[in-house]
Amino acid sequence: MSTTSVYNERDFEAKTTKQLAQFYILGQTALHIFQSRFDPETLQNHNARLPHYTMAEQTWHQHPEVNPVDYPVSLTSQAVAGFYKKCTDLLEKAGEESTAIHYDLPDFALPGSSSNGAQFIHTITADHDRGMSSRIARAAAKLAEETLKASQMQTAITQDANRKVCLGDRLRFRDNNGIIHTVYIKDKGSTQLRGQFYIVTTILDREADDGNKDWEVSAEEMADWVLAAC
Numbered sequence: 102m103s104t105t106s107v108y109n110e111r112d113f114e115a116k117t118t119k120q121l122a123q124f125y126i127l128g129q130t131a132l133h134i135f136q137s138r139f140d141p142e143t144l145q146n147h148n149a150r151l152p153h154y155t156m157a158e159q160t161w162h163q164h165p166e167v168n169p170v171d172y173p174v175s176l177t178s179q180a181v182a183g184f185y186k187k188c189t190d191l192l193e194k195a196g197e198e199s200t201a202i203h204y205d206l207p208d209f210a211l212p213g214s215s216s217n218g219a220q221f222i223h224t225i226t227a228d229h230d231r232g233m234s235s236r237i238a239r240a241a242a243k244l245a246e247e248t249l250k251a252s253q254m255q256t257a258i259t260q261d262a263n264r265k266v267c268l269g270d271r272l273r274f275r276d277n278n279g280i281i282h283t284v285y286i287k288d289k290g291s292t293q294l295r296g297q298f299y300i301v302t303t304i305l306d307r308e309a310d311d312g313n314k315d316w317e318v319s320a321e322e323m324a325d326w327v328l329a330a331c
Contacts, residue, residue: 107181108229114237120185121222121241126248127192128215167191169217176225188218263297263320265327271305274329284326287315299323 110116162170169187173180192215226234266272266286273283285307288300297320304310318326 105178107176107178107225110178114233117222117226118237118240118244121219121237122244122248124188124192124215124218124222125241125245127189128219129249130192172217172221172224181225184221185218188215263324263327266299266323272301272326272330274326276329285310296320 107113161168165171167187168191169184173184223234223238226237266289268286268289270286271283272286273281275281282303283305284301284303285305286299286301287310289298290300291297299318299320300315301318302310302312302314302316304314
């Protein structure tokens with residue numbers, strides 16, 4: 102078992118900055134998912150919202166074996182890495198049904214994980230070096246903001262491209278290897294877990310289509326195809 106102090110890790114400041122930025126970024130997704138469980142009126146009314154949050158938080162604290170409820174007792178590299186992993190394992194599953202197993206309100210573990218992970222970093226860095234702690238907080242916030250902006254731009258591009266896709270269309274595009282493909286857009290749908298998707302086929306003769314060449318394409322992949330149309 103490693104007994105190396107986390108503060109003695111190589112590039113501790115840079116690594117911790119990236120970890121904190123990741124908590125900020127994933128936390129935004131987590132918060133949106135958690136808030137989506139409520140109707141708009143409940144979200145806007147503090148008195149109506151508070152009992153739900155309180156109940157969910159109490160339930161969340163009852164499962165420390167799954168949730169990052171408690172900070173590591175020792176600040177060894179192994180213990181801290183294990184705590185970070187417990188946070189990110191839940192955050193990266195945002196929206197999956199498995200995150201709802203132990204909760205009366207699904208996905209409360211997600212904002213809880215982000216908040217506890219970020220607060221843990223603020224605590225251990227401030228205890229070690231307040232100047233470093235401030236640098237990490239500022240750099241992580243900037244990195245998270247830049248990453249979220251880039252993601253929002255990509256989302257806008259994807260949405261714009263997908264608005265150009267209609268059922269029954271034939272789409273001809275060039276892949277990254279320069280090979281030209283033509284597909285027929287058969288169907289589309291959307292779920293909370295998978296987001297928007299399309300069903301396409303390379304069988305262009307509708308009478309000959311037996312479904313054997315069907316496959317599912319994500320909205321992001323479809324957007325790439327539209328942008329590569331020829």
